[in-house]
Amino acid sequence: MNEFELIEAIRARFGERGGRVLIGSGDDGAVTRCEGVTVTSVDGFVEGVHFRLATTSMRDLGHKCLAGACSDIAAMGALPGEAYFVLGLPTHLAAGEVTDFAEGAEALAADLGVAICGGDLSRSHELFVAVTATGHAAGEQELVSRAGARPGDRVGVTGTLGGAAAGLLLLERKLGGLDPEIGETLIARQLRPRPRLEAGRALAQAGVHAMIDVSDGVASDGARVAERSGVRVEIELSRLPVEEGVTAVAAKAGIEPIELAAGGGEDYELLITVAEDLAPEAEAAAEQGGTAVTWIGRVREGAGVRLLAGDGTERSLRGWDHLAPRPVPPAPA
């Protein structure tokens, strides 16, 4: 299969949907209809940094890269729109593996209502993926940035935390002895996350002040909200909705569960801040979006993120370095 045949094989896997795409893949650029405002987010994924092919199938990789990019669209409260892929392909990959990637991305795209309508392939030495995801809204007032948190706001998070990091530990450390079903669920959170698009839209409509997706952990992502909003974000670690099995995995790995739940990242839940009197509306919106919100802290005047232990003292995390060859903490000595 030569380059052009491969491009055709990939293109054949992408369905049309959404009614916005006037010219899809195959021309100088895609042409899409828009009204109001467009949200655009770009994300890079590099073999050995964000994933390893030893533990991630190409099909799951296609799913995960699209999910990560669409999670940013969810965090603005936008309607999902289009996606575009740039792939750097090492020669050891077979054509069928590249089409597996396309199938994984397309299956999620169909589920989310996203149209994949363009891309570029290149030869490379290491596998990399750059995803561009767009979202739509009638106007800026429908969207929620990271910059609107106000002192007094409640801080909440959707769903559960730590699952993706625990799944990564299971994959990378081959930890055994866990209930197989729970283990599979944790691994699925790592490999096949689902962006909270419905919840993001509902929360935006409910009037939350600030929203961000939890891609690097509530500690890091809370710090981003604090910085952009000019406030301090306080998180009570004992309140975090730790996913089932995370504590068991952490124990096996010799790590505190809170390192996974607050510092692990890749859960792609939504961190929100909302005025006290709108908290019930936010709870209802999360439910409407198929999840639940857990209140984990408060916005204060000041700067930065503060992680509070049960006794009110400040904690710090050892942290996972996302620029390390693999975002897994070293096994304890």
Place this chain on the structure above:
Amino acid sequence: MNEFELIEAIRARFGERGGRVLIGSGDDGAVTRCEGVTVTSVDGFVEGVHFRLATTSMRDLGHKCLAGACSDIAAMGALPGEAYFVLGLPTHLAAGEVTDFAEGAEALAADLGVAICGGDLSRSHELFVAVTATGHAAGEQELVSRAGARPGDRVGVTGTLGGAAAGLLLLERKLGGLDPEIGETLIARQLRPRPRLEAGRALAQAGVHAMIDVSDGVASDGARVAERSGVRVEIELSRLPVEEGVTAVAAKAGIEPIELAAGGGEDYELLITVAEDLAPEAEAAAEQGGTAVTWIGRVREGAGVRLLAGDGTERSLRGWDHLAPRPVPPAPA
């Protein structure tokens, strides 16, 4: 300089412009105003495949990657809009080299009226760049795809051809003995191309049937128009507007000039097809866009591209393999 400081240093270099950007870099996604339709194109550039740092400065690389992406916007006839970068950065690059890249991209963006409003940095083993460029138009009818060529159309090309390929040969082969000023001009075509945005818009308004940017050479790009339009594209090689100095470089390299002019690529000129009676309008439009159109062939019924020698016989090119480690033909034995 840590990752966050580097991101801030890059962000500080990007100016605001265009009035479309409501939320720029630093949030979950950029938010941009749109009306009508959006054109989106993505392009990947990989060290050792599309460029070598030994012959390309980081500043020039920033320019070139943005130019390549915006050339696709030009080829649709759209107004330039926004750009987004995903960078994979090997550890050997210094922070100052990454900001050089940003400055090179921003200088061209300012010149073109493009707003760079988002990006993502990752660690990687090899340097790669993925660019997303957008363009805008009031409606699809203002744009020109690759699919509209009709039998009987004239085939034309803006500007001159072969310069970028000749510049690449000068850089890679260290060929000497050429007039230094001409050599510098050819190298600039390779390293700092300028997308034909004004000409693209004017040609679209003049009613051309099909348009594509010459990124892989008129032979390859003509074949793309032929395929998408369901026609045959005939190009008379003797009519190609070969850039000054290309013949001399080709002679020094032991290559036919036509290999550079028809097969070299990266000239980022515009290849158009236009109805016979609108040829004068197309000529005027190109002039309005700061260039000139040269008529190089005809659209016929059939399929594929035909390259015709002066005696009317069909020619083939040896071709440059764009997936080879370096798109330079081997030195003759």
